[in-house]
Every structure is written in C-alpha cells, then in structure tokens.
Amino acid sequence: MIRTQIDRFIRLCRRFRTWSSWDDCGFCYAGFREATAGFSSQSFICFSFTLLISAVFCLTSCFADVPAGKVFRISVDQAMWEKWGFQYPVTYIFEISGLSPGTNVKRRDSQSAAWKSMRQRDAMDFFNGIECVRFNFSQNRAFISVGFGTSNCIELEFENVTSAKFVGVARYYDDRRATYTLSLDNWGWRAGAKPGAPWKGVADDRSDNYQAALCVCRGFNLPVSIAINTSMAGSNALWNTLQEELDRQDCSWEPAVHAQTHPGSEKAYSVRGYKSEILGCRDEILQHLRYIPFGQHIFEHILTSGYFDETLLNTDISEFLFLRGFNGHDNPSSTDYAAWDALRRFYGVGGLSGKAYDPVFARRNPKGRFCESDVTELNSAVDALFKAGDICYVMWHPDRYLNSVLYDPRPGQDGVQGSTLVQHLSHIANRTDVWYVANGWLYSYRYVAEHVSVTSQ
Ligand SMILES: [Zn+2]
Secondary structure (H helix, E strand, O other): OHHHHHHHHHHHHHHHOOOOOHHHHHHHHHHHHHHHOOOOHHHHHHHHHHHHHHHHHHHHHHHHOOOEEOEEEEEOOHHHHHHHOOOOOEEEEEEEEOOOOOOEEEEEOOOOOOOEEOOEOOOOOOOOOOOEEEEEOOOOEEEEEEOOOOOOEEEEEEEOOOEEEEEEEOOOHHHOOEEEEEEEEEEOOOHHHOOOOOOOOOOOOOOOHHHHHHHHHHHOOOOEEEEEEOOOOOHHHHHHHHHHHHHOOOOOEEEEEEEOOOOOOHHHHHHHOHHHHHHHHHHHHHHHOOOOOOOOOOOEEEOHHHOOOHHHHHHOOOOOOEEEOOOOOOOOOOOOOOOEEOOOOEEEEEOOOOOOOHHHHOOOOOOOEOOHHHHHHHHHHHHHHHHHOOEEEEEEOHHHOOHHHHOOOOOOEOOOEOEHHHHHHHHHOOOOOEEEOOHHHHHHHHHHHHHOEEEEO
C-alpha cells in the first residue's frame, strides 16, 4: 500500500516537472522502493513522516540535477503555440560558470536556422517586453528574455562560458520585483467619448477620450490593454484611429474584446447572443486591424460590467488566454496571477483592480481634478503592491472624464488645476524594478512559464 502511494507520488512529481532530466533521478525512485520493502501497515503513520522528509530530500536532489551544458532547447505545446504564438518574451534564468564580459548568448528557432546573437541590457536600463540578455556578474546568473518565433522551439547557445545550468523561469519578466498592468474599458461604446474624432491634442476635449488616454500612457511608457466595443459609435473613423495607433508598432497597447455592444446581463446578451457579442467582436477586430503587437491574436476578453454566467464562460472556452473581471471597488486580494481554468482553458475570471481609480477621481468636481490627498492615496496603494512584489491590476474609464481635466499636464493645485491621474502616473512609471505589461501579454507570459519545457542538448 505504501509503495503504491510512493508510485503515485512519483507519478505526480513527473507531471509537475518543467524539464526532462527526471530520468537522471532514478536513484531516488529506486531508493524509495527499496526503503519501503517489507513495511507493515502498522508502521504507516511513522513512515508517512519519514516519507515526507525523504520526499523533500528527493525533490531537492532531483531539482538540483537540472539541465546543464552550453546549448538548450526551449519548447511549448505545438497546438497552443499555433493558436497564441507566445511571442512575448519570457525570462529564463541560468546559473553560469565562467561568466565574463565576453560571454555571448545566441538564439535560433530551428536547427536549420542561423544563430543570432542576443542584445544585452543592464539592470539600470529601462526596458519591457523585448528580447535581451541581462547578466548579473556577482550572482553568476543570466536572465534571458526570449519569445517564440517561427516554431514552437527556441534554441539557446552560450559562448565563452565554462558551463550553464537552467535554474527556472522568472515569475515576472526580467525577474522584476513587481508588476503593473493597466487596462481601459469601453473604446467605441459611448458617442460622448468622441471615438475616432480628429486628433486635437491630449488635453483637448474635442479629441477621442481613448486616444488621449493612450497618448498619456505612451508618454509614461505604460503599455495598456483597451477593451473595444465594435458595434460602435465612430464606425470607420474609429477603425482608422485604432489602426493608426497600431501602425506605430511600438507595443504601446493591446486591443482586447469588450463586446459588440455593452451587455451586462443574461437578458442583454440574449438580444444578439453570446457568440456574436463576444466572438463576433473578436472576429471584427482581427478582420479590421493589422500589426497587433505580439501576433495577430486577441488574448483578452474584458467582461462588460464585469458580468459573467455559465453560458459566457462556456462561450469563451479556448477562445482567450485571460478573462478580466470588474466590480468597481478596491480588491485588496487581487494581487496575483489568476488561476488557469483547466476545463475551459483560460486564466480567470480575475485581474480585478487592486486599487480602483475611478471612485477616487469621482470625488472631485470636475472629476479627476488634482487633489494632493487623492494622489497620496493612489501612490501609497500602488507602492504597497510594488513593495510586496505583487501584481498591480488597475483601470479607468476614459469616457467618464474631460480630457482637459484628467490629462491636465499642469502642476497640481488642489481643486484649481492639474490632474490626480497624471501626477500619480508620474510617480509609479519608469521604474527599472517593475514590469509594465498589458493584461493579455501578462498571461501569454504566464502560460509559457507554467508549461514550457527546457532541456540541455
Ligand atoms: Zn465596459
């Protein structure tokens, strides 16, 4: 009976492995089998404790025996790669023996492809979502951020090292301390937000409220997910604006599905049907827009009014990587990756705002007008998340504000001029120890981190 449990334990461990060196650990398994021969069931409780201690020892030994060498192969499930591309770079950590300023890392997508040297970045540099290598010479570590390209495999080669050992996938890109992920809801829903209006400048009330918001985010180097409603106010003019903003090819924003209209109940969904509202919206976005960052995919469904039911969740099966929820309040416990729904094959529903921005802006007249205590409140909330090493999920609704107030660039004077949001963003942006990422790319990263296989060649 005990041996059956050990067999089950070993099988479980095999399911959780992230690299294929487990076979090298045969001694652990054989040792367990030998150790358990002849045990009676009366010794079970005593032995269970021994088993636990031994299991920890076995795992430590086995996981210490990781892929090592100079060439490594990184791979992810073929079908999922075909569906999602996984171009967003994921950070692999290696322990290097013989690391020097002359060390070089090269990558290729297949054995027939040419090797390409990867660029290096320093810890003091500000960068997000790019392929690069960062060395930590005092720790003898390499942080290699690399995304999938023309196949579901990546090969890495280390030059001018004695040997390299794969340690694991970083929880956050470039092994950053914390993560900030931002989204904006309702582009195209309300005519009053002037979707597709000619650009007049960021703090001009005649400009499209969402284009103004995007311009502000870009100025602070904050990539943002924007939830689009496709049966929209603005029509062709809005499609043109969306495309113009993608034509920059600067990975500044991610188009996400909101819905064709803005249903917030079963009854509202019954008018067009869940499929049309959600997958129809997704198909229209893919049909109209080119140069979507990290491949022609829509990773995220941002739930209209945060509403979901069984039919909605089943409509989304395998159609998105992440479903973002909403409730309008602070959600102090929403600080981690949303769980993978194994049945429906997406992450979520999750990503509710840790700190809700809208209720803070709504206190003032006009909404969003600078107030020093509001800025302090938002800064403290986000700083606490950064300090704790959490994921900071935040969002606002650009259609609720005047551009001239919410994006007022002038220095703040309580109730007179300036913007709480702009002052807050200037406080939290551009930090080298924080990963700034759009929601869908965050979950592209997460899927790879949880499912990738790394082997030495
Ligand atoms: Zn909405």
